[in-house]
Amino acid sequence: MTEDTKPRAFGFRPLYLQVRESLVRRLIDGSWQPGQLIPSEMELARELGISQGTVRKALDVMRAENLLISRQGRGTRVAEPEESRILFQFFHLVPDNGERSFPNSRVLHRDRARASKAEAEGLNTEAGAEVWRIERVRTLEDAKPLLIETITLPAARFPEFEALAAIPNNVYRLYSQTWGITIGGASEALKAISASAEDARVLGCAPGTPLLEISRTAFDLAQAPVELRVSRCLTEQAHYRADLR
Amino acid sequence: MTEDTKPRAFGFRPLYLQVRESLVRRLIDGSWQPGQLIPSEMELARELGISQGTVRKALDVMRAENLLISRQGRGTRVAEPEESRILFQFFHLVPDNGERSFPNSRVLHRDRARASKAEAEGLNTEAGAEVWRIERVRTLEDAKPLLIETITLPAARFPEFEALAAIPNNVYRLYSQTWGITIGGASEALKAISASAEDARVLGCAPGTPLLEISRTAFDLAQAPVELRVSRCLTEQAHYRADLR
DNA sequence: TGACCTATATCTTATATAAGACATTAAATG
DNA sequence: CATTTAATGTCTTATATAAGATATAGGTCA
Numbered sequence: 056m057t058e059d060t061k062p063r064a065f066g067f068r069p070l071y072l073q074v075r076e077s078l079v080r081r082l083i084d085g086s087w088q089p090g091q092l093i094p095s096e097m098e099l100a101r102e103l104g105i106s107q108g109t110v111r112k113a114l115d116v117m118r119a120e121n122l123l124i125s126r127q128g129r130g131t132r133v134a135e136p137e138e139s140r141i142l143f144q145f146f147h148l149v150p151d152n153g154e155r156s157f158p159n160s161r162v163l164h165r166d167r168a169r170a171s172k173a174e175a176e177g178l179n180t181e182a183g184a185e186v187w188r189i190e191r192v193r194t195l196e197d198a199k200p201l202l203i204e205t206i207t208l209p210a211a212r213f214p215e216f217e218a219l220a221a222i223p224n225n226v227y228r229l230y231s232q233t234w235g236i237t238i239g240g241a242s243e244a245l246k247a248i249s250a251s252a253e254d255a256r257v258l259g260c261a262p263g264t265p266l267l268e269i270s271r272t273a274f275d276l277a278q279a280p281v282e283l284r285v286s287r288c289l290t291e292q293a294h295y296r297a298d299l300r
Numbered sequence: 301m302t303e304d305t306k307p308r309a310f311g312f313r314p315l316y317l318q319v320r321e322s323l324v325r326r327l328i329d330g331s332w333q334p335g336q337l338i339p340s341e342m343e344l345a346r347e348l349g350i351s352q353g354t355v356r357k358a359l360d361v362m363r364a365e366n367l368l369i370s371r372q373g374r375g376t377r378v379a380e381p382e383e384s385r386i387l388f389q390f391f392h393l394v395p396d397n398g399e400r401s402f403p404n405s406r407v408l409h410r411d412r413a414r415a416s417k418a419e420a421e422g423l424n425t426e427a428g429a430e431v432w433r434i435e436r437v438r439t440l441e442d443a444k445p446l447l448i449e450t451i452t453l454p455a456a457r458f459p460e461f462e463a464l465a466a467i468p469n470n471v472y473r474l475y476s477q478t479w480g481i482t483i484g485g486a487s488e489a490l491k492a493i494s495a496s497a498e499d500a501r502v503l504g505c506a507p508g509t510p511l512l513e514i515s516r517t518a519f520d521l522a523q524a525p526v527e528l529r530v531s532r533c534l535t536e537q538a539h540y541r542a543d544l545r
Numbered sequence: 546t547g548a549c550c551t552a553t554a555t556c557t558t559a560t561a562t563a564a565g566a567c568a569t570t571a572a573a574t575g
Numbered sequence: 576c577a578t579t580t581a582a583t584g585t586c587t588t589a590t591a592t593a594a595g596a597t598a599t600a601g602g603t604c605a
Contacts, residue, residue: 108560108561126569127568129569240543242544248492249510297487299390315586353589373596375557
């Protein structure tokens with residue numbers, strides 16, 4: 056047996072991880088759309104020329120990454136940026152007493168501008184690149200303002216952004232439906248700061264009130280930064296919840 | 301075929317999760333100690349009367365939970381509360397520029413007291429139960445104070461605590477080695493507050509400086525609360541890092 | 546002889562494939 | 576509309592191979 060039947064090269068990763076990568080590409084290039092039912096494990100196995108068990112292992116990883124959702128007897132489908140899941144995954148502010156609920160939003164500004172140095176660095180673009188900036192106030196159930204946040208988007212990746220009539224509450228679903236951009240993860244940096252005069256006016260608190268500043272960089276499925284977001288939050292009746300396991 | 305050969309009762313969970321639970325119990329009751337090499341997958345499969353693949357699936361889950369560590373050819377051992385892992389898992393404050401490093405500690409007080417109402421609630425004990433309170437200051441590489449924190453422990457679970465000569469930097473390893481208590485997870489609530497006069501004195505900042513307050517409840521492997529910890533952190537040169545995937 | 550090296554055997558986990566059992570859904574049937 | 580049946584998917588078991596880690600036997604050389 057002189058020939059290599061198995062593709063066992065040198066530093067290669069296991070087959071199931073290669074399969075995962077190949078399947079993630081289908082999500083990135085949009086050939087598999089959110090909500091869509093993907094082929095059964097047997098079909099994928101036949102198509103890729105591997106066993107069903109290996110396909111399963113790749114799907115297991117993708118399920119753990121919240122990219123797929125399987126239900127027994129029903130099939131496996133591409134995860135959608137669904138309200139409650141997004142809420143659970145990305146919105147970590149919860150009222151001190153009571154359940155987590157859906158925040159509402161009111162847009163204050165929407166401007167086209169040139170990226171600051173920090174923004175360009177965070178978005179991995181050139182300094183001075185065009186960006187959109189959205190500033191909005193968010194509230195929980197009660198109408199009392201909870202936070203004020205600034206979202207920065209690279210204009211290059213969001214063409215015809217100006218045509219939007221309104222900016223919905225759940226922008227990640229908007230990114231997905233309008234531009235085919237799926238947010239796959241994010242990195243947040245939290246600091247305590249003092250409310251500026253402007254913050255205080257919008258949030259209805261005293262200037263100098265301690266605020267929780269959340270600086271988020273959100274990434275697409277290819278791990279490229281897509282959105283910057285700085286939120287300044289009142290934490291007198293709410294807190295940022297992190298579970299460490 | 302009228303008899304049920306398989307134990308397939310009604311709302312039962314999959315076999316591999318039952319196996320996981322049974323193995324976690326060995327960690328809880330101490331029959332498997334941290335650092336110890338556990339039986340091979342084949343041995344466990346024989347002992348439990350199931351296949352090696354199912355044992356593997358249970359171990360997969362436990363590895364993902366940071367309870368076990370496997371290395372090919374070497375075996376599987378119970379995870380130890382090792383410095384860098386604890387740091388990565390539980391200590392989320394990192395310098396704004398630079399690598400995460402090991403914080404140092406200086407103990408200010410160590411007192412026996414009676415639990416406040418909030419403490420009793422958080423620790424799931426009766427109000428007025430005996431607790432230990434440790435207050436300490438932590439610094440990063442530079443000697444500049446980073447945070448001041450208060451740790452509250454239920455005296456009932458930490459007998460002869462008073463005999464301790466010193467309190468080490470890594471208390472979770474202390475809990476494990478001295479009382480056999482393994483911290484398996486924690487829940488943190490973050491708020492922005494103002495530095496009190498006392499905080500300011502210890503941290504070397506102005507009174508009223510915004511601080512990041514981290515209120516942590518740490519749980520043992522049986523999901524019972526074991527430790528309360530409130531940290532008040534300067535975030536001028538550091539931030540709390542959270543990665544959402 | 547004693548120290549050291551090396552090839553080999555053996556144990557363990559990691560990866561891959563295959564097949565039967567069980568669960569759920571949806572279509573077909575009366 | 577209720578029941579049955581078929582299709583699809585997941586769960587569990589079984590088996591085989593690959594590769595890392597370690598112990599051991601045997602040989603070489605100072």
